[in-house]
Amino acid sequence: MLNIDELKFDEKGLIPAVVVDAISKKVLTLAYMNRESLEISMEKELTCFWSRSRNELWLKGETSGNYQHIVSVTADCDKDALVVMVEKDGPACHLGTESCFENPVFKSDNRSEFSYEGLMKLIQGRKTQRKEGSYTTYLFDKGLDKILKKVGEESTEVIIAAKAQDKKETVYEIADLAYHVMVLMIEAGISLEDIQRELASRHVIDHKVKQEKMTK
Numbered sequence: 001m002l003n004i005d006e007l008k009f010d011e012k013g014l015i016p017a018v019v020v021d022a023i024s025k026k027v028l029t030l031a032y033m034n035r036e037s038l039e040i041s042m043e044k045e046l047t048c049f050w051s052r053s054r055n056e057l058w059l060k061g062e063t064s065g066n067y068q069h070i071v072s073v074t075a076d077c078d079k080d081a082l083v084v085m086v087e088k089d090g091p092a093c094h095l096g097t098e099s100c101f102e103n104p105v106f107k108s109d110n111r112s113e114f115s116y117e118g119l120m121k122l123i124q125g126r127k128t129q130r131k132e133g134s135y136t137t138y139l140f141d142k143g144l145d146k147i148l149k150k151v152g153e154e155s156t157e158v159i160i161a162a163k164a165q166d167k168k169e170t171v172y173e174i175a176d177l178a179y180h181v182m183v184l185m186i187e188a189g190i191s192l193e194d195i196q197r198e199l200a201s202r203h204v205i206d207h208k209v210k211q212e213k214m215t216k
Contacts, residue, residue, distance in 0.1 A: 004035060008080040014050060015082055019092065021099075022071040022085040023196045024117065028092035029100040031060075033082065038073075045070045047084060066090030116182075116192055123186050139183050147187055150180045 009015050014032040021028055031049040033041065037057055040048040044059075047068040051058040061067030068086040075082055093100040126136035139147050154177040161169040185191070 002075055002079065004038060006079055007038075007075060007082075008078065009035065010080070014052075015080060017047075017049065017073075017082040017084050019047060019068065019084045019086055021092075022087050023193055023200065026099055026117075027101055028068075028086070028088065028098070038082075041070060041084075042073065047086060061089060064090065064094075066092070068092070119179075120182060120186065120192055123182055127186055136183060139180075140187065144187055147180065147184050151177070151184055154180050 007015060013034045015034075015038070017031050017033050019028045019031065020026065031047075032052060033048070034050045037048040037050050040046075040057070040059070047060040047070060049058045049060065050056075067089045068084075069089070071085040071087060073082055073084050091098055093102070123136055125131075126134050127140045130137045130141065139150065154173065157173040158170065158177050161173045185195075
């Protein structure tokens with residue numbers, strides 16, 4: 001673990017802090033900390049920044065209730081910038097959006113950025129605005145029983161491919177299963193964040209169990 005004394009604050013005593021959602025890994029905001037705000041942040045496990053416009057300490061969420069609970073703070077290789085992983089209670093931006101970074105500046109025509117969030121939005125769009133000829137729309141039109149049947153079928157395909165030790169086919173079938181599970185999630189009103197939080201809670205439990213075993 002680095003000591004605060006090893007960090008390189010600028011001539012104004014500040015260090016940039018990139019705040020990232022620990023669940024979705026989405027960049028939420030860029031703010032600045034001084035030594036005092038960083039110490040408060042680590043003591044309270046809540047993000048506290050230095051407001052350059054107001055020249056005062058700023059505990060995120062103190063007024064809005066949108067606190068950011070700190071999971072970890074990591075310095076870069078030069079020790080002059082921080083990444084702060086948080087679990088947030090509400091929108092990160094003062095405009096009420098989940099992230100401050102919501103304004104596209106450039107997007108390549110030759111490369112696309114894949115994300116589970118983006119795929120979920122596409123699937124959600126097929127449910128709310130039924131596109132004719134879309135397989136996803138077809139599943140929603142047929143309803144829950146059809147979706148569940150496909151999840152079952154794809155699960156079986158994964159098992160068959162894995163049993164055959166065919167990695168390429170197993171990857172293909174797992175992708176099919178993941179897609180159909182996501183369709184089911186949209187149909188059932190389950191978000192990626194719901195699943196991520198459940199998995200995160202299990203990781204904590206597993207970590208505690210391992211610790212208990214080590215102490216026995």
